[in-house]
Amino acid sequence: MRRKTLLYGVLCVLCVPFVFPTWWMVTSSLKPVSDIFAFPPSLLPGRPQLEAYRQVFELQPFAQQYWNSLYIAAVVTVGTLAVSSLAGWAFARIRFRGSNALFLVILVGLLIPSEVTIVPLFRLFHSAGLTDTHWPLILIPILGAPSVLATFIMRQFFLALPKELDEAAAVDGLGRLATFWRIGLPLARPAVGAVAIFTFLHSWNLYLEPIVFLSTPERFTLPQALTQFVDAYGGPMWNVQLAAASLTALPVLVVFVVAQKQFVEGLAHTGLKG
Amino acid sequence: MRITMAAAGLAGLLVLTACGSGAEPAATGPATLRMTIWTGNAEHLSLLNSIADEYKKTHQDVAAIKFDTLPIENYTTTLTTQIAGGNAPDLAWILENSAPDFVGSGALAPLDNLVQPEQLAPATTKLWQQEGKLYAYPFSTSPFGVFVNLDLLKQAGQKPPKAGWTWEQAVAAAAAVNKESGKAGLVVRDFDYKGWDNLATVWGGWGAEAWSEDGKTCGFAKPEMVEAMTFLHKAIFTDKALPAPGTTADFFAGEAGMTITQISRASLLKDATFKWDLIPLPTGPKGAYSVIGQAGIGVIKKSPNAAKAADFLSFLSNPDNSAKLGQYFPPPRTQLLTAESLGKSNPLLKPEQLQQVVIDGISTGRVKPSHAGQAELAQTVRAQLDQLWQPGADVTKTLAGVCTAIQPMLAK
Amino acid sequence: MPDRTTWWTASRRDHLVGYAFVAPQLLGSLLFVFLPLGLVLYYSLHEWNVLADTFEFVGGENYRQLLADPNVPKVLGATALFSVGLVVFNLSLAMLLAVLLNQRLRGTVVFRTLFFSPVVVSLVAWTIVWGFLLQSNGGVNALLQTVGVEGPNWLRTGTGAMVSVIGVQVFKNVGLNMVLFLAALQGVPKELYEAARMDGAGAWTRFARITLPMISPTVLLTSIITVAGSLQVFAQIAVLTQGGPGTSTTVLVYYLYQQAFQFHHFGYGATLSVLLFVIVLALTVLQWRMRRRWVFLEA
Known part of the structure; x- marks a missing residue:
């Protein structure tokens, strides 16, 4: 009993640095702008108001921007899953010449920060006439550096599946593609969950690429839209920005709450071996 | 290494996309002008768009004028990335701290067809001039x-x-x-x-002052x-x-x-x-x-529509439109700098406050320190001054250190 | 390794299938990773002034500048400190949280969500509020004072600033690693612990001898993810310290960003990118070599 109380105590204390900033974000969005930077910050809005939330939709095509972020993240997630599960399966379970060297080459992309390649990528897409479209935001994550992490996770997962699977599949007369599709992929559900969460969040939070590639408000994504709420003198309208930030964060959190149990336990049952 | 082989194999593609320079040929037919700004404020945008609509009525050669909002905290960075990527706007708002870079590098086209340029208060144009020519219209002077x-x-x-x-x-x-x-x-x-x-x-x-008038000698x-x-x-x-x-x-x-x-x-x-x-x-x-503090609007020289952009800017900055912009941004034109006209746009301020701070301030004001390579200078000075901000710091020695660090950059 | 047994046709078909499966990823990497890297290499041999619209070949000039730049050793030192600090703090905190949440307690789902929540919070909002908390009269020090500790002026001293930028980044992202560790912990067979307990192994021994080896693949994965993340910090440093005080928190990516995008030295920025790429390459190869050494279950 005492041990339990102690554990709860430790967990509660550890929670503080995680929860306080989120709490501040949400409560500040309910405060008038002059109260937000009061020091020390107040825990509850003295005069709560929903004005900022109304302005979020009034000042920007926010619903459209929300949709942009949502569909881009969804397309990127599905595309990344397709590319990375195929590659991960091949790297883990098919013997072909140079597979280790190729994997190592691809792995390099994992550690390249986007600041390094943004200018050449911009020139590339500009010469293809694709700036101010969503194509760069979709193609780069699916095929470029961000998908490498996904391939890596998928490979580690497929490595952990028992060898006998392929033999059983061969006995059933399944080809390579069928083995992957009918056996590998269904078993990989937890890894798919992990990759989906990583990929979705990465796309959802992407900041540098949208501000460089997009210039029409109707095509903006959420992190970029947040920076657009400024007053008549170019000063940030903090309450509106924070309201928009809260609206951006909450749905993802809800999805996590719903999906986490299956995701964690699924990964636990099947494991992630290296 | 495979990587070097891959890189070598791509050499052909490199040449295709690599070349940084070369102005695009002058465009023919109705042009679309693009202007980068840092405000996303709806009132500002609707004012800018209404001025643009009025301009288009009398200018068939301009099909559309687009205002692109870039976030203010990385405004200059994003603008430069667009220019580096080959997608320079035709017109751009420019922050005071990057004014010397833009004016001095030759990135902007000189503005020699502004309407009644003699009305511009001299203190407001100083930062945006080079060799007697004005390179940006100082639409906001605060x-x-x-x-x-x-x-x-x-x-x-x-x-x-x-x-x-x-x-x-x-x-x-x-x-x-x-x-x-x-x-x-x-x-x-x-x-x-x-x-x-x-x-x-x-x-x-x-x-x-941070550095001498000609920008060559450190003043710290x-x-x-x-x-x-x-x-x-x-x-x-x-x-x-x-x-x-x-x-x-x-x-x-x-x-x-x-x-x-x-x-x-x-x-x-x-x-x-x-x-x-x-x-x-x-x-x-x-x-x-x-x-x-100031902000200006300039015409990007390498734009294929530079002449049309300059023509639009002279419309945007004519006395009538200056007055409209003056609702939000303190204007540089002397006849608009009266307590009465400023009072309309700044209802929170009393005439006396406007006269003493705004009008007198603009006519005698010095712009915050700025210099070619301002970002690098600012960063270097910031790092040096950090030693000053503690009790018991040696002021003379620290300031001498600032000069040692920045003098080579100023002399360039 | 290629299979050289008698049924060579099957093995050849395997090669083809293998290449087909990795083709999208490989072509994508060539187009969106290696082609841009090649261009960066090409830019690094030029003096590129974007504003003046000049692009001149200067050969190894930028590389000479790199060797002579007095900031580079400091920046590399700060980068090493930052990355090592980040990886160590992130992984140990993630492990601690995962172990705590792995105790059979009611309400762990709530805690799990709370620890994960910063991952979805806007980075800008996150950094700004931490900027407040880390003031010398801010929340962190107020909290320390209640337990009788005089906190440092976090953002104004070299060590404090480094600890701050690491901490802010760790609290933001540790939730991801925690979830992966938690999944790994739940996958460790309970019988192993029973057996160890019968042998009289203490809690620490059980952790070091059973838990760690069993979850070592996850440790590898999370450490790779975290190292990659440590090379992507930017907003935190820009908002909290601007690389200061002095140059104590100027890490390589921030320095590169400053040179290329803020100081307009694109050529030199590209040279720094090449340096970063070489470091990254070395790290990748190193991690790859080491995986056999410290991963218990290498297939």
Whole structure:
């Protein structure tokens, strides 16, 4: 009993640095702008108001921007899953010449920060006439550096599946593609969950690429839209920005709450071996 | 290594996309103009769009004028990335701290068809000129003033300060506020021991400057700068008149007795719960002075539509449209700089405040320090000055160190 | 390794299938990773002034500048400190949280969500509020004071600033690693612990001898993810310290960003990118070599 109380105590204390900033974000969005930077910050809005939330939709095509972020993240997630599960399966379970060297080459992309390649990528897409479209935001994550992490996770997962699977599949007369599709992929559900969460969040939070590639408000994504709420003198309208930030964060959190149990336990049952 | 092989194999593709320069040929037919701005404010955009619509009525050769909002905190960075990527806008708003870079590099086309350019107040165009030519229209000129929280000063037994006050009085009042209420005395807004260029609002009173007029000689080690910084250091660490490094206080939330900032911030006082005033900067040993922040609009020279863009800019900046823009941005045209016309757009400010701070400020103001390569200079000075912001720092030695670090960059 | 047994046709078909499966990823990497890297290499041999619209070949000039730049050793030192600090703090905190949440307690789902929540919070909002908390009269020090500790002026001293930028980044992202560790912990067979307990192994021994080896693949994965993340910090440093005080928190990516995008030295920025790429390459190869050494279950 005492041990339990102690554990709860430790967990509660550890929670503080995680929860306080989120709490501040949400409560500040309910405060008038002059109260937000009061020091020390107040825990509850003295005069709560929903004005900022109304302005979020009034000042920007926010619903459209929300949709942009949502569909881009969804397309990127599905595309990344397709590319990375195929590659991960091949790297883990098919013997072909140079597979280790190729994997190592691809792995390099994992550690390249986007600041390094943004200018050449911009020139590339500009010469293809694709700036101010969503194509760069979709193609780069699916095929470029961000998908490498996904391939890596998928490979580690497929490595952990028992060898006998392929033999059983061969006995059933399944080809390579069928083995992957009918056996590998269904078993990989937890890894798919992990990759989906990583990929979705990465796309959802992407900041540098949208501000460089997009210039029409109707095509903006959420992190970029947040920076657009400024007053008549170019000063940030903090309450509106924070309201928009809260609206951006909450749905993802809800999805996590719903999906986490299956995701964690699924990964636990099947494991992630290296 | 496979990687080098891959890179070598791509050499052909490299050449295709690599070349950085080469102006695009002049376009024919109706043009679409693109202007980058940093405001996303709906009222600003609708004003800009209405001016653009009016322009298009009489100019068939311009099909559309598009205003692209880039986030202000990485405005210059994003703009440069677009230019580097081969997607330069036709017109761009330019922040004062990158003005010398844009004007001096030849990135902008000279503006020689502005309407009645003689009306522009000389103090407002200085930053945007080179060899007698104007390279950007200074559409926004916002002077620095001191906002005073009259309630906090009264509580500390201080009389409300008036124009003509001195730095000694300002520091004494600020120290009293801090002693009496525990709140901050005087806050140089946006300085926060990093944005040192805002200190021009302090050292101007001593006649000090970051570098000489021609930008070639460092001014940090000069006696007047040492004197000003010694005064400031004492005000921070001995008198506790300014909040120490690593402490924040927001004037507009009622946490500081006074703040030095641009007058445009007055909008934050819309629902202030305390009584306040706006007065000019205190006078220093060298008398009265004022400081302004600016923004300009320039035409990007390598745009294929540069001539059309310049024509639109002269329309945008003509006296009528200047007056419209003046609703939001303090204008550079002298005939618009009257308490009456400014009062319409700044309902929170009294005529007297507008006259003393805005009108007098714009006509005599010096722009915050800026120089070609400003970002690198700013970063270097910031790193050096960090040694100054602790109790017992050697002011003379630190400032000499600043000059040692930046003199080679200035001399370039 | 290629299979050289008698049924060579099957093995050849395997090669083809293998290449087909990795083709999208491989072509994508060539187009969106290696082609841009090649261009960066090409830019690094030029003096490129974007504003003046000049692009001149200067040969090894930028590389000479790199060797002579007095900031580079400092920046590399700060980068190493930052990355090592980040990886160590992130992994140990993630492990601690995962172990705590792996105790059979009611309400762990709530805690799990709370620890994960910063991952979805806007980075800008996150950094700004931490900027407040880390003031010398801010929340962190107020909290320390209640337990009788005089906190440092976090953002104004070299060590404090480094600890701050690491901490802010760790609290933001540790939730991801925590979830992965938690999944790994739940996958460790309970019988192993029973057996160890019968042998009289203490809690620490059980952790070091059973838990760690069993979850070592996850440790590898999370450390790779975290190292990659440590090379992507930017907003935190820009908002909290601007690389200061002095140059104590100027890490390589921030320095590169400054040179290329803020100081307009694109050529030199590209040279720094090449340096970063070489470091990254070395790290990748190193991690790859080491995986056999410290991963218990290498297939």
